[in-house]
Amino acid sequence: MLIAPKVLDWFDIYGRKDLPWQKQLLPYPVWISEIMLQQTQVTTVIPYFKRFIERFPTVRDLAEANLDDVLALWTGLGYYARARNLHKTAMMIMQDWAGVMPTRQSDLMTLPGIGRSTAAAIAAICHGEAVAILDGNVKRVIARHFAVGGWPGQSSTLRALWIHAEAQTPNKRIADYTQAMMDLGATVCTARHPACHACPIRSSCSARKTARIDEYPGKKPKKVKPKKSTAMLIVRTRGGDIRLVQRPAQGIWGGLFSFPECPLDELETKLPSSAVSVIKLPAFKHQFTHFELTIQPVLIDIKRRQDVPKVPNGTWLGSNQHPGFGLSRPAERLIKIVTELPFS
Ligand code: SF4
Incomplete structure (x- = not known):
């Protein structure tokens, strides 16, 4: 039985249609929102999205921007590879696609940072291509409704989820269906305490019928980091200036400013x-996803900037100066702390 008719009826009444990127459903803002929404909640994304679109209203503006400015607007969102890929992709769209985002899922997938599901979301929402999506929210709905066991990070589980997602994708109202499934996962079939009483597909949901909702999707096998x-x-310095260094483009906090380490x-x-x-x-x-880092911050007070030798890629953040560049999360946190501490 296809779930699309019930999901679409539900979307017509309860679906979110006034999020900032839903105003016109144009490819550029939809793309930016899809990338920001990976790993991040809608309420967190909204102010970042608004600032980003105001600063870079078009693909051209993003392509011509300095990467430091892009990373600065990303500070606090985490997973900075997403911002670097947005910038790289904007430049590729200007160079290889005459400034116009490709419309088909298969072409979108060739661009950095745009995977199968994100490409499908853009193609389905903006161009009506009948392709399946499978973001984190949709994985949860499908895993529960069809009782697909196993951790979605395992290829066999992922394959099974894609098969269900594809089989359920309708040919009509694909844009609405795509948004409806994402909405259903984000607002009803939530990770904790899903609101099954308000779910349009509860009568056919296997996990609900067997009272095993907590088992789907399967958890990631525990590994000691x-x-x-x-x-x-x-x-x-005595005047409150703080020294920062830009990290190499590759690796953790790539391209962001942080403190020298040893x-x-x-x-x-x-x-x-x-x-x-x-x-x-x-x-x-x-x-980090693959290890745990213990950070020992050491506050070193000096009288003036000239008292320490220059370091490669170093810069000074003046006291009360707003950084016009991206900061690593620990640097952001530590700057706030040391700004409150008196000079020794
Ligand atoms: S019935 Fe509950 S568990 Fe099943 S899809 Fe709906 S919200 Fe999720």
Whole structure:
């Protein structure tokens, strides 16, 4: 039995139709919103989306922008590869597609950062192509409704989910169906406490009928993450200026500004002789998908900028200056902390 008729009836009454990127459903804003919505909730995305579109209203504006400006607008959203890929893709659209985003899913998928589901969402919502989507929300709805066991990160589970997603995709009202499925997962079939009483497909939902909703989708097998540690050297002048360095384009926090780092056991050798005081601030943990990093911040007060040698890719953030570039999450957090601390 196809779920589309019930899902569409539900969407007509309850679906969200006034999100900022739904005004005209044009490819550029839909693309930006789809990328921002990967790993991030709608309520968090909305202000970021508005600022982004105001600053870069067209593909051309994004392509011609400085990557630092793009990353600055992304600060706080995380997963910065998404912002770097947006920028790279905008440049490719200008160069290879005469400034017009491709319309078909298969062409969209050739662009950096646009996977099968994101390409399908853009093609279906903006151009009516009858292709299936399978973002995180839709995976949850399908896994529960059809009782697809296993973790969606496993290829066999993913394949089974795609088969159901494709079989359910209707030929008519594809744009509405695509948005409806994403909405259903985001607002009704939520990860915790799904509102089954308000769900249009509850009567055919296998997980609900067998009272095994919590088992779908299957959890990721637990793996102990490797642990790493580093010291972050926060050099601050009497006037409150803070030294930052831009990280290499590749790797963690690629292209963002952060503090110079060194291994904990080399800390003593890295302290400048001009330091007026050196204070170890409370250490904290930062989680990456593949490892856990313990960060030991070290506040090093100096009298003036000239008291420390220049470092490659270094810059100074003046006191009370708004950074016009992207910051790593720990740098953002530590700047707030040290700004409150008196000079020693
Ligand atoms: S009935 Fe409940 S578990 Fe099943 S799809 Fe609807 S909200 Fe999700």
